[in-house]
Structures are given as structure tokens and as C-alpha cells.
Amino acid sequence: MTDTKAESSKTGSHSPPAGSTKNNRDTTSTHTNDLYDSTKGDKTLRRGMRLLGHAIKTEPRVFTISIFGAVLHTTMLVGSAFVTGLIVDRVVIPAAQEERFLVAATAAAVGVLILVSCLRITGMATRRLGAASMQYRMQARYRRKVTDQYLRLPVSWHQKHQTGTLLSNANADVEAAFRPVAPLPFMVGTLSMLVLAMGSLFVMDWMLAMVALALFPVLLIINIIFARKMSPRAARAQRLRAVVSASGHESFDGALVVKAMGKEAEETERFARDADELRDAMIRVGRLRAVFEPAISVLPEMGTLLVLVVGMYRLQSGHIGVDQLVTIAFLFTIMAFPIRAIGWVMGELPVAVVGWNRVNNVLAARGEMPYGDKLTDNKEPATLTFENVAYAYPDGSRALRDITFEVPSGKTVALVGATGSGKSTIASLAVRLADADNGSVKLDGIDTRELTHAALAESIALVPQIAFVFDDTVRGNVTLGRGDYSDEEVWEALRRAQADGFISSNPEGLDAEVGERGTTLSGGQRQRLSLARAMVGQPRLMVLDDATSAVDPKVEAAILAGLRSDQYPASVLVVAYRRATISLADEVVFLREGTIAAHGTHDELMESNSDYADLVSAYEQAEAERVREGEFDEPEDITLQEAQTEVSAK
Numbered sequence: 103m104t105d106t107k108a109e110s111s112k113t114g115s116h117s118p119p120a121g122s123t124k125n126n127r128d129t130t131s132t133h134t135n136d137l138y139d140s141t142k143g144d145k146t147l148r149r150g151m152r153l154l155g156h157a158i159k160t161e162p163r164v165f166t167i168s169i170f171g172a173v174l175h176t177t178m179l180v181g182s183a184f185v186t187g188l189i190v191d192r193v194v195i196p197a198a199q200e201e202r203f204l205v206a207a208t209a210a211a212v213g214v215l216i217l218v219s220c221l222r223i224t225g226m227a228t229r230r231l232g233a234a235s236m237q238y239r240m241q242a243r244y245r246r247k248v249t250d251q252y253l254r255l256p257v258s259w260h261q262k263h264q265t266g267t268l269l270s271n272a273n274a275d276v277e278a279a280f281r282p283v284a285p286l287p288f289m290v291g292t293l294s295m296l297v298l299a300m301g302s303l304f305v306m307d308w309m310l311a312m313v314a315l316a317l318f319p320v321l322l323i324i325n326i327i328f329a330r331k332m333s334p335r336a337a338r339a340q341r342l343r344a345v346v347s348a349s350g351h352e353s354f355d356g357a358l359v360v361k362a363m364g365k366e367a368e369e370t371e372r373f374a375r376d377a378d379e380l381r382d383a384m385i386r387v388g389r390l391r392a393v394f395e396p397a398i399s400v401l402p403e404m405g406t407l408l409v410l411v412v413g414m415y416r417l418q419s420g421h422i423g424v425d426q427l428v429t430i431a432f433l434f435t436i437m438a439f440p441i442r443a444i445g446w447v448m449g450e451l452p453v454a455v456v457g458w459n460r461v462n463n464v465l466a467a468r469g470e471m472p473y474g475d476k477l478t479d480n481k482e483p484a485t486l487t488f489e490n491v492a493y494a495y496p497d498g499s500r501a502l503r504d505i506t507f508e509v510p511s512g513k514t515v516a517l518v519g520a521t522g523s524g525k526s527t528i529a530s531l532a533v534r535l536a537d538a539d540n541g542s543v544k545l546d547g548i549d550t551r552e553l554t555h556a557a558l559a560e561s562i563a564l565v566p567q568i569a570f571v572f573d574d575t576v577r578g579n580v581t582l583g584r585g586d587y588s589d590e591e592v593w594e595a596l597r598r599a600q601a602d603g604f605i606s607s608n609p610e611g612l613d614a615e616v617g618e619r620g621t622t623l624s625g626g627q628r629q630r631l632s633l634a635r636a637m638v639g640q641p642r643l644m645v646l647d648d649a650t651s652a653v654d655p656k657v658e659a660a661i662l663a664g665l666r667s668d669q670y671p672a673s674v675l676v677v678a679y680r681r682a683t684i685s686l687a688d689e690v691v692f693l694r695e696g697t698i699a700a701h702g703t704h705d706e707l708m709e710s711n712s713d714y715a716d717l718v719s720a721y722e723q724a725e726a727e728r729v730r731e732g733e734f735d736e737p738e739d740i741t742l743q744e745a746q747t748e749v750s751a752k
């Protein structure tokens with residue numbers, strides 16, 4: 103699972119550099135444009151209603167509880183209007199006419215008011231609790247779905263989508279999608295209150311009921327116009343949120359490069375441009391809200407005024423009493439606030455639909471690589487075979503052609519070639535991060551496409567060049583929550599990866615935290631931790647993609663020798679740059695521009711192929727330079743504890 107992420111961060115190194123336009127800052131991708139268009143017009147309302155229906159169907163229990171609370175709350179609101187009318191009729195008017203204080207009637211009125219208020223508060227609390235848990239449960243459910251989908255989708259899909267956008271999909275979009283769920287029970291309760299109130303109005307006086315009846319369609323029309331106008335604005339704001347998230351993520355990720363190149367000002371300006379665009383989009387959303395929301399909330403208040411005017415006339419003509427006029431006016435006043443719940447739901451719908459569309463685009467993405475059902479019960483080191491393999495990246499770059507070679511059981515094969523010759527692509531195909539376009543990759547004679555996921559994961563381990571270290575303990579980083587590895591097994595893996603020295607020197611040992619992305623570790627220490635992670639499962643084939651580049655050459659030799667030991671034998675496919683590593687291999691596959699230029703032992707190739715000999719001696723010179731400059735860790739010299747002290751001192 104997490105290996106995929108680690109690999110995607112490695113393969114990310116093939117993405118165009120920061121500042122290029124291919125993969126970054128792609129603010130107008132078809133992906134987002136589709137969303138923009140699909141949310142226009144009436145579609146928003148229909149899709150919004152479907153979204154709410156989906157939330158209700160998914161969480162029927164909490165929805166029912168919150169609706170019970172909402173109906174209790176709004177019924178008690180209507181009830182309080184009647185109680186107020188009754189108090190005016192039975193307590194206030196007699197008291198005014200008879201000029202005496204009616205103790206018993208007042209006490210009864212206070213008692214009833216307290217009871218109604220208690221029920222109203224209970225209803226409100228139940229509604230809020232139910233609505234909040236419905237909203238957060240839906241958000242959690244969809245966050246899980248989106249992340250599961252990310253892990254299912256192949257590396258090729260991830261290479262086309264920016265990490266920041268993916269973060270936005272799993273966070274801001276999921277949140278936006280289920281935001282209208284919070285005021286939904288209030289809205290349903292309000293609708294039930296409207297029915298109740300309208301019924302009561304018709305019973306009391308038809309003419310005043312007509313005033314109310316004229317008011318509510320106006321409210322509905324305003325809400326629909328609001329949703330229509332809001333839809334494109336909300337879509338744009340939501341899309342820009344993802345852009346800012348992607349832009350921010352890239353800035354933090356590339357902070358070191360930016361600082362080292364002295365590009366802080368340009369980077370700040372670039373981020374500011376994206377942030378300003380989002381600000382302007384959000385202001386446009388806010389402006390529209392500022393126009394519509396007061397109109398929506400002021401209408402019931404205008405209604406109250408109209409009721410008072412028409413009501414006075416009806417009172418004079420003897421059609422209603424004072425208590426009824428008070429009840430009706432009070433009803434309009436208390437309805438003004440709940441009616442806004444309709445506006446809240448309607449106002450959130452356009453943004454929700456945009457978020458929902460973006461989430462669904464991720465969930466609908468195809469390209470998962472189905473696994474087969476074949477198992478391999480072989481306990482011996484695996485045999486890996488590439489047969490006439492060709493592979494092109496999704497953007498059309500042809501990376502491999504006609505690749506045929508074998509890593510025999512228990513043997514070590516080194517992949518050697520100039521940069522861009524296809525070494526990492528072969529490593530990716532070997533562990534099935536991608537499938538060959540032509541030909542086949544076989545493990546013990548079985549096409550890797552036919553093997554189960556578990557069979558592949560147990561048999562092969564890839565160690566990428568960029569070792570991803572999680573913000574966890576040493577133990578967590580080695581086991582990644584897989585199986586029940588004992589501490590002895592974890593230590594054994596660390597020993598084999600030559601990582602036990604710097605870890606045992608820390609009193610916390612396996613429980614030592616390594617910091618976000620292993621900030622407390624040196625590059626070589628991170629690589630050795632990553633090696634231990636691969637070794638703990640005792641895979642039958644290790645694929646090392648320049649996995650020991652930051653490790654001292656002597657330590658690297660010890661690691662590779664361990665892989666050939668009788669105790670934990672494994673076949674090894676290693677992308678190698680050092681003469682020492684290459685000469686340890688039983689065979690060398692020499693690549694040139696995606697094809698095999700030569701194949702044989704190191705000594706054979708040194709004699710027969712001058713390009714190979716030139717490349718290896720160039721590697722040798724570069725290596726000598728790095729050793730002179732002291733680039734490698736000396737495991738004995740730097741311990742985890744020292745590294746942590748050093749980092750915290752910074």
C-alpha cells in the first residue's frame with residue numbers, strides 16, 4: 103500500500119521540474135473544465151437533491167433522529183405562537199380590562215411557556231447532534247472511499263494528477279459535498295412547520311393565509327435564482343481551491359530547491375497569484391450571498407408587516423380577535439429565522455455539487471490493474487523473466503522496446519545504462535507498478551498479471567532510490583503495520599540492512615520516532631531503513647532501484663552480500679552505478695535508449711563493449727569524487743540519537 107506511495111514519490115522524480123507547465127499549475131485541465139460545465143443551470147438543483155437523497159439513504163438512522171428533533175423544535179415554535187396568543191387573550195387582556203393581576207392564570211402561562219421552551223431546546227439539541235453526526239459520518243465515509251481509490255489507482259494515474267489536487271479532493275471537496283447535510287434536517291423541520299403554520303392560518307383567517315401563501319413561492323423563486331447564479335461562481339472557487347492546494351503543496355515540497363536557488367520571491371509571487379485568484383473568486387461568491395441572503399431573510403419580516411396591516415383591517419371588520427392577530431404576527435416573526443434554513447441548504451448546494459462532482463470523478467477513475475488468482479508456493483529465490491517487453495508511458499514516451507532477459511533463481515543481475523535508458527521503468531514493471539504493453543513479465547514462469555496481489559507482494563520487494571520514511575517509529579517504518587513481525591524479526595531486518603548500529607545506539611530503539619519524512623535521519627540512514635522494510639518480509643526477489651546510492655560503498659557491499667547468504671537467499675535485480683556493485687552481480691544487462699545493448703558478465707562486457715567500459719569508468723570517477731567529498735554516511739560515525747540532537751538543535 104504505502105510502497106506504492108513511496109514509489110509514486112520516486113517516479114515523481116521523472117515529472118517535469120518545478121516551473122514547467124506539463125504537470126504543474128495545470129489550472130485548466132479537462133478534468134476541472136468538465137466539472138465546471140456540468141454544474142451549470144438546473145443540473146445543480148437536480149444533482150444537489152440527488153446528493154441529499156444519497157446522504158439520507160446512507161445514514162437513515164441519524165437522519166431520522168435529527169428529523170425527529172427538527173420537527174419537535176419547529177412544532178414547539180408554532181406552539182409558542184399559540185401559547186403567546188392564549189396568554190394575551192387569557193391573561194394580558196383580562197388583566198388590562200379588570201386592572202388586577204391574575205396569579206393562577208399567570209402561573210399556568212409561565213408553566214406552559216417553560217414546558218414548550220424545554221421541548222423546543224430538546225428538539226434543537228437532538229436535531230443538531232443528529233445533523234452533525236450525519237454530516238461528519240458522510241465526510242469520513244467519502245474520505246475513506248477517495249483514499250482507498252487513490253491506493254487502487256495505478257502509478258500512471260497518479261503521474262497525471264498533482265498531489266495538492268488529490269489532497270483537495272479528499273479534504274476540501276469531500277467537506278464541501280456534505281456541508282448542506284448540516285442544515286438539511288432544519289430545512290425539513292421548517293417545511294413541516296410551514297405546512298403546520300399554513301394549516302393554522304387557514305383555520306384562523308383565509309385572507310391572512312393568502313398573504314403567507316403569496317410569500318413562500320417568492321422565497322422559492324429567489325432561492326432558485328440564487329442557486330443558478332451561484333453555481334458557476336462556486337465551481338470556479340472550488341477549482342481554484344484545489345489549484346492553491348496543489349501550488350502550496352509543491353512550494354513546501356520544493357522548499358529546499360527554492361531556497362538553494364534563491365527563488366523565494368518568484369515562488370511567493372506565484373503562490374500569491376493563485377491565492378489572489380482564489381480570493382477574488384471567493385469575494386464574488388460572497389458578493390452574491392450578500393445580495394441574496396438579506397433578501398431571503400427580509401421577506402418573512404416584510405410578511406409580518408403586511409400581516410399587521412391586513413390583520414388590523416380584519417380585526418376591525420370583526421373577522422379575527424386580538425389573540426389571533428397576535429398569534430399570526432408572532433408566527434411570521436418566529437418563522438423568519440427557520441425559513442433561512444432553506445436558504446442555507448440552497449446556498450450550499452452549488453458548492454456541494456461541485457465538490458461532489460470532483461469526488462465522483464476520482465471514484466469513477468478507471469485504470470486499476472486487476473490481479474489474477476494464481477498463487478506461487480515456491481519457497482526458493484524467485485526467477486524473473488522479461489520476454490520481448492515493450493512499454494510506453496501514458497504520455498506516449500516510448501521507454502522500453504524488445505527487452506528480454508532473466509534473473510535466475512538466487513542470482514544477482516545488474517541493470518546498467520546511461521540516464522533515461524529505462525532502468526527504473528524495468529524495475530517498475532518487475533514489481534508490477536505498471537504492465538507491459540507488449541510481451542510479458544514472469545515470476546517463476548507465471549505472468550505477473552495472473553498472480554494474486556498477495557502473491558506478488560509476498561514474493562517481490564522494490565526499494566526505490568528516494569526512500570520514503572513515514573512520521574512514525576522505527577518499528578512502524580519497518581513493519582508498516584504488516585503482519586505480526588516480532589521485535590527479533592525487525593532487528594534481524596535492520597541488521598541485514600546494516601541499520602541496526604545507528605538504531606540500537608538510541609535508548610528508545612525500535613520506538614524511536616524518525617520525524618516527518620525521516621527528517622532526523624541522513625540520506626543513507628533513510629535508505630537503510632527502507633531496505634529493512636523490504637527485507638523484513640523475506641521476499642524471494644529484491645528489486646533495488648539505486649537504493650543504496652547514499653550508503654557508504656563498503657556498507658553497500660555488506661548489504662548485497664547478505665542478500666546472497668544462505669540464511670535469507672533472494673534473487674536480486676539491482677540498478678547499479680558503482681563498479682563494486684556491478685562487479686558483484688552474476689550478470690549485467692546494459693541498456694541503451696530503452697533496448698538491451700549488451701548482456702553478459704561485467705568482465706565480458708568490459709572487454710567486448712567500449713560504451714559499457716566508458717560508462718563504468720565514468721561512474722568510477724564520479725564515485726571517487728563523492729568519496730573525496732565525504733558524501734556518504736559512516737554508520738559508525740553518525741547515530742540516530744546524534745542525528746536527532748542535531749536536527750532539534752537546528
Ligand SMILES: Nc1ncnc2c1ncn2[C@@H]1O[C@H](COP(=O)(O)OP(=O)(O)OP(=O)(O)O)[C@@H](O)[C@H]1O
Nearest residue numbers: 116261495497499501520521522523524525526527
Ligand atoms: N512518468 C513518466 N512519464 C513519461 N515518460 C517517462 C516517465 N518516466 C520516465 N519516462 C521516460 O522513460 C524513459 C526511461 O526512463 P527511466 O526512468 O526508466 O530511465 P532510467 O534509466 O531509470 O534513468 P535514470 O538513471 O535517470 O533514473 C526516459 O526517456 C524518460 O524520460
